Amino acid sequence: MSDPQEIRTDVLIVGASLAASAAAKRLVDAGFDVVALERRTLPRDKVCSGILSPRGHRFLVENFGPLPPEALHEPASCRGVTFHFPSMISIPMDFNGGPTPHLHRKFSDYWAIKQSGVTVHDNTTFLDLRDDGKEVTVRARKDCRDVFYRARFVIGADGPKSGVTKSLYPDYRTGIAWFMVGQKFQRIIECPLDRDYFHFWFHPGLGHYTWSHERNDQQIVGVGFPAGGNLHRAHANVERYLEEKHGVRLEPAEKLEGCAQNFGPSLINRYVFGKGNVLITGQAAGFFNMLAEGMSCALHSGAISGEAVIEALKRNLPVQEVYRTLIASEVRRCTDQWNPLQILLGNPHEADFKASFRRLSRRDRIRVVRDLLDFLRIYAPYKWGRQMLGQAMVRLLKGDYPSERWL
Numbered sequence: 001m002s003d004p005q006e007i008r009t010d011v012l013i014v015g016a017s018l019a020a021s022a023a024a025k026r027l028v029d030a031g032f033d034v035v036a037l038e039r040r041t042l043p044r045d046k047v048c049s050g051i052l053s054p055r056g057h058r059f060l061v062e063n064f065g066p067l068p069p070e071a072l073h074e075p076a077s078c079r080g081v082t083f084h085f086p087s088m089i090s091i092p093m094d095f096n097g098g099p100t101p102h103l104h105r106k107f108s109d110y111w112a113i114k115q116s117g118v119t120v121h122d123n124t125t126f127l128d129l130r131d132d133g134k135e136v137t138v139r140a141r142k143d144c145r146d147v148f149y150r151a152r153f154v155i156g157a158d159g160p161k162s163g164v165t166k167s168l169y170p171d172y173r174t175g176i177a178w179f180m181v182g183q184k185f186q187r188i189i190e191c192p193l194d195r196d197y198f199h200f201w202f203h204p205g206l207g208h209y210t211w212s213h214e215r216n217d218q219q220i221v222g223v224g225f226p227a228g229g230n231l232h233r234a235h236a237n238v239e240r241y242l243e244e245k246h247g248v249r250l251e252p253a254e255k256l257e258g259c260a261q262n263f264g265p266s267l268i269n270r271y272v273f274g275k276g277n278v279l280i281t282g283q284a285a286g287f288f289n290m291l292a293e294g295m296s297c298a299l300h301s302g303a304i305s306g307e308a309v310i311e312a313l314k315r316n317l318p319v320q321e322v323y324r325t326l327i328a329s330e331v332r333r334c335t336d337q338w339n340p341l342q343i344l345l346g347n348p349h350e351a352d353f354k355a356s357f358r359r360l361s362r363r364d365r366i367r368v369v370r371d372l373l374d375f376l377r378i379y380a381p382y383k384w385g386r387q388m389l390g391q392a393m394v395r396l397l398k399g400d401y402p403s404e405r406w407l
C-alpha cells in the first residue's frame with residue numbers, strides 16, 4: 001500500500017457551504033492558500049427552506065455578485081413571514097427593504113463556494129485533528145483512504161453536527177438540546193396560504209416549530225420537535241390542522257427531508273468558537289436566527305472567522321483572541337433576535353413585527369400574547385427562560401453578551 005497522501009495549505013476549511021464560502025472569500029482575497037473539505041459530492045442537496053433574510057441577500061450580492069437563475073426556486077422571491085396563532089389570528093410581515101430570493105441551496109451554495117475562489121476537495125470527510133500550537137494536522141477520508149492536511153489554521157464550518165467541534169470538545173454534543181426537523185413536499189390541490197410568504201405557526205399542539213411555504217408547485221409542510229419523536233406522526237398532525245383550519249388540501253407526499261438541528265446555543269449565548277488555531281463558525285458555532293434563519297449569520301460569522309485569521313497574522317496576536325473580539329458583533333445581532341428585552345424595546349428582526357402587532361385590535365393583541373405565552377411553555381423543559389432573561393439583563397446593562405459563556 002502507498003503512503004497516505006499529505007497536503008499542505010495555509011488555512012483548511014471544513015465544509016463547503018455558506019459559512020465556508022464567506023470565510024474562504026476573505027482569505028483568498030487576502031492572498032492565502034486555502035482548501036475547503038466537503039464530505040459530499042458537489043453540488044450537494046441541503047435541507048433548507050431557502051428563505052434568505054435581507055442581510056443575507058446583501059452579503060451574497062456584495063461578495064459573490066448577482067445570483068445565477070439556477071440558484072433560485074419558484075416562486076423566486078419571498079415577501080416576508082406570516083405568523084399564525086391558535087386563536088386564528090394571522091400576522092403577515094414584509095421583509096424590510098422588499099422581497100428576498102428563495103434559494104435553491106444545492107446550486108446557491110455551489111455557486112458561492114466557486115465564487116470564493118477556494119480550492120475544494122469534495123467527497124472528503126473530516127475525521128479528526130491535532131493542534132500542536134504551530135500547525136494543525138487534520139485527518140480526512142477520501143475514497144476509503146486517509147488523507148492528511150497540514151495547515152496553520154483550521155476553520156470548522158461543518159454545520160450543526162460539527163466533527164471539528166467534536167474533536168475539540170468530545171462531550172459537547174451530549175450537553176446540548178437536539179431537535180429533529182422534517183419537511184414533506186406535496187402537490188397542491190388547494191392552498192389559500194399566500195404563496196408570497198413563509199408561514200410559521202406558534203402552536204404548542206403542532207410542534208416546536210411548524211412551517212409551510214410553496215416551492216416549485218408543491219407545498220412544503222415542515223415540523224420540528226425534540227429529537228427522538230416520530231416525524232410521520234408529527235407531520236400528519238400538522239397536515240390535518242392545515243386542512244381543517246386553513247383549507248390547505250394536498251396530495252400525498254412525494255419527498256421527505258429531515259435532519260437534526262442544534263437550536264439552543266444562540267438563545268442562551270452559549271456559542272462554541274474553538275480553541276488554539278482552530279476556529280468554529282456558522283451553525284457549527286451555534287448561530288441560528290429566529291424562525292430557523294441561519295444563512296445570514298452563517299455568512300457573516302464565516303467572513304469574520306476569515307478576517308480573524310488575517311488580522312491575527314498581521315498583528316501577531318493569538319487568533320482566538322482576535323476572533324472572539326470580532327465575533328461579538330454577530331453574537332449581538334443573533335442573540336438579540338431571541339432577547340425578549342430587545343424585542344420589546346428595539347427592533348432586532350428584519351421585518352417589523354411590532355408595527356404589524358400594533359395594527360391588531362386590543363382584543364386580538366391580548367389573544368396573541370396569550371397564544372405566545374402558551375407556545376413558550378413547550379420549551380420549559382430546556383430551562384432556557386431564566387438564562388435568556390439573565391443574558392438580556394447583562395446586554396441591557398453592559399451593552400454586550402458576556403464572552404465567558406462561550407466555549
Ligand SMILES: Cc1cc2nc3c(=O)[nH]c(=O)nc-3n(C[C@H](O)[C@H](O)[C@H](O)COP(=O)(O)OP(=O)(O)OC[C@H]3O[C@@H](n4cnc5c(N)ncnc54)[C@H](O)[C@@H]3O)c2cc1C
Nearest residue numbers: 015017018019039049050051126158159282283294295298
Ligand atoms: C428544515 C430547515 C429549514 C431551514 N430554512 C432556512 C431558511 O429558510 N433560511 C435560512 O436562512 N436558514 C434556514 N435553515 C438554516 C440554514 O440551512 C443553516 O443555518 C445554514 O445552512 C448554516 O450554514 P453553515 O454554512 O454554517 O452550515 P451548513 O450549511 O450546514 O454546511 C455544513 C457543510 O459541511 C459539510 N460537512 C459536515 N460534516 C463534514 C465533515 N465531517 N467533513 C467534511 N464536510 C462536512 C456538510 O456536508 C455541509 O456542506 C434551515 C434549516 C433547516 C434544517
